[in-house]
Amino acid sequence: MSDSAIRQAAVWLARASRVCVSSGAGMSAESGIPTFRDKDGLWSQARPEEMATPEAFERDPHKVWEWYRWRRAKLATIGPHAGHRMLAEWEERIDDFVVVTQNIDGLHHAAGSQKVIELHGRLDLVRCVGCTYEQQGLDDLGPEPHCPQCGAWLRPGVVWFGELLPPGALEAAFDAARRCELLLVIGTSGVVQPAASLVDAAKAYGAAIIEVNPNPSELSSLADVCVRSGCKDALPAIDAQWRRLGS
Numbered sequence: 001m002s003d004s005a006i007r008q009a010a011v012w013l014a015r016a017s018r019v020c021v022s023s024g025a026g027m028s029a030e031s032g033i034p035t036f037r038d039k040d041g042l043w044s045q046a047r048p049e050e051m052a053t054p055e056a057f058e059r060d061p062h063k064v065w066e067w068y069r070w071r072r073a074k075l076a077t078i079g080p081h082a083g084h085r086m087l088a089e090w091e092e093r094i095d096d097f098v099v100v101t102q103n104i105d106g107l108h109h110a111a112g113s114q115k116v117i118e119l120h121g122r123l124d125l126v127r128c129v130g131c132t133y134e135q136q137g138l139d140d141l142g143p144e145p146h147c148p149q150c151g152a153w154l155r156p157g158v159v160w161f162g163e164l165l166p167p168g169a170l171e172a173a174f175d176a177a178r179r180c181e182l183l184l185v186i187g188t189s190g191v192v193q194p195a196a197s198l199v200d201a202a203k204a205y206g207a208a209i210i211e212v213n214p215n216p217s218e219l220s221s222l223a224d225v226c227v228r229s230g231c232k233d234a235l236p237a238i239d240a241q242w243r244r245l246g247s
């Protein structure tokens with residue numbers, strides 16, 4: 001872990017009163033949730049076009065549901081790690097601290113973060129394709145769950161490719177990115193839009209950009225500082241450096 005990047009991140013965090021975090025699948029990798037595009041990631045088992053689109057669900061709801069059923073069962077067995085908990089602590093310490101996440105695992109909330117904008121929905125939510133019925137939780141709903149109210153298929157409460165993001169979430173996310181002085185980009189390859197454009201917006205409004213990612217990403221060229229390590233260790237290391245500054 002590069003000490004100078006950790007130190008620079010700590011100095012900027014110590015000074016900031018408006019911070020935005022943009023997190024992706026790498027935020028949860030060390031909790032045991034496979035990322036999408038890393039070598040043994042989720043997409044290596046299923047192509048997004050086959051699974052994470054309304055057309056795929058329309059074509060073969062059973063096949064798509066099995067993939068989500070497997071992911072829900074996995075999510076039921078894991079929890080947030082020290083990196084998630086660090087962000088929840090920093091929210092207490094910094095006036096305006098908002099987490100914008102592409103993740104659907106709910107781990108930021110589970111770690112205690114209050115101000116979380118979830119751009120792509122939640123894996124622990126299902127909703128009916130035929131009426132307004134919704135169900136929270138990670139119970140195993142079997143291979144072909146149907147609505148208890150109207151009998152139609154239940155679908156995961158997530159945003160698929162080609163679907164619009166939740167009304168208001170995108171606006172709130174860009175507001176947070178535009179007003180922040182410091183944007184922490186954690187665990188995202190920067191491939192998926194419009195989430196990836198948050199960094200451009202923050203930069204255009206003068207924010208400093210810190211990337212926390214063991215690998216280069218599509219966003220690395222926009223970062224002022226790159227902490228090339230896993231976030232589970234990097235975030236506590238930045239915190240420890242921050243405390244040393246204060247002492």
Ligand code: BV8
Binds near residue numbers: 103
């Ligand atoms: C939209 C929920 C308007 C589902 C997800 C053509 C037609 C239609 C749309 C498009 C099109 N072309 C482009 C688009 C836009 C499209 C898009 O971006 N496509 C991409 C593939 C090019 N976007 C959309 O469709 C969005 N909606 O635009 O609406 C519209 C509508 C119609 C037509 C036009 C426009 C909706 C996108 C939401 C898709 N849903 N998830 C599910 O999960 O099943 S996206 C899904 O993939 C995840 O939620 C996540 O957001 C994304 C994966 O990205 P990352 O999080 O970045 O993860 P990745 O694995 O890629 O990277 C992990 C990183 O972590 C790596 O860099 C790795 O190095 C790092 N890492 C690993 N370990 C660690 C680590 N970092 C730190 N610590 C570690 N330990």
